Amino acid sequence: MIGRLNHVAIAVPDLAAAAAVYSGTLGAKVSPPLAQPEHGVTVVFVELPNTKIELLHPLGENSPIANFLAKNVAGGIHHVCYEVDDIIAARDKLKAEGARVLGDGEPKTGAHGKPVLFLHPKDFCGTLIEIEQV
Numbered sequence: 826m827i828g829r830l831n832h833v834a835i836a837v838p839d840l841a842a843a844a845a846v847y848s849g850t851l852g853a854k855v856s857p858p859l860a861q862p863e864h865g866v867t868v869v870f871v872e873l874p875n876t877k878i879e880l881l882h883p884l885g886e887n888s889p890i891a892n893f894l895a896k897n898v899a900g901g902i903h904h905v906c907y908e909v910d911d912i913i914a915a916r917d918k919l920k921a922e923g924a925r926v927l928g929d930g931e932p933k934t935g936a937h938g939k940p941v942l943f944l945h946p947k948d949f950c951g952t953l954i955e956i957e958q959v
Contacts (some may be wrong), residue, residue: 826914828908831937832870832877832955836893837900840869840882847871847878858882861936866890868936879906879936904943904953912940912958924948932958 837843840858848855854872861868865888871878881892881903883891897938909915912932920926925945932940944954 826909826918827956828959829908829910830876831906831955832879832954833905834879834881834903835900836881836890836897836903838882838894838898840867840880843880843882843900844869844871847880853878859936860884863933864889864935870936904955906955906957907940908959909956910959912942912956915956916942919944 832871844855844858847853848871856870858867859871860866862884863915865884867882867884869880871880881890883894890903894900916926916930916932920930925948927943927945930942932942935941935955937957940958941958943954944956946953
């Protein structure tokens with residue numbers, strides 16, 4: 826059901842500094858910051874030949890990333906995103922298998938402008954999973 830790894834998301838306490846590490850120190854192509862108010866984050870994408878790294882920073886006090894950074898002050902891996910062909914079919918299959926879909930279970934538009942859903946980390950080896958329709 827899952828396709829390619831779309832991205833690995835890393836929560837960071839300082840978005841500009843993290844982007845500078847990837848662009849300067851590692852020499853990667855880094856996108857400009859993009860505010861995602863619906864998700865409570867500002868993101869930067871690090872483009873790699875085979876996938877992306879998404880740097881996440883809280884946008885507002887109610888951001889879920891603010892809670893994550895309160896527990897992980899240096900930042901860290903937040904989630905892994907996999908591509909799916911049909912997000913509704915994937916959601917329905919996952920729910921039928923007992924996986925918990927977070928939120929109201931309806932896809933939201935993600936940073937790439939495509940439908941996304943998040944799956945409970947307790948159902949996936951302690952890892953928050955995002956699925957994104959391609």
